[in-house]
Amino acid sequence: MLEGTIAAITLAGLYSAALLTTHRAGRRSEIALGPFMTLGTLATLAAHLPAR
Incomplete structure (x- = not known):
C-alpha cells in the first residue's frame, strides 16, 4: 500500500511539473x-537514497 501511495504522489508530481513547464498551469492548479x-x-x- 505504501508503494502505491508513493507511486501516486510521484505521478502527480510529474504531471504537475509537466503542467508548469508547458505553461498550461494557472494559479489555481499551481x-x-x-x-x-x-x-x-x-x-x-528518498527512493534513490542508499539503504542504511
Missing part, C-alpha cells in the same frame, strides 16, 4: 498541485 510536486520530488529522492 496551488492545488504544489504539495504533490513537493511530495513527489521528496519521494523520488
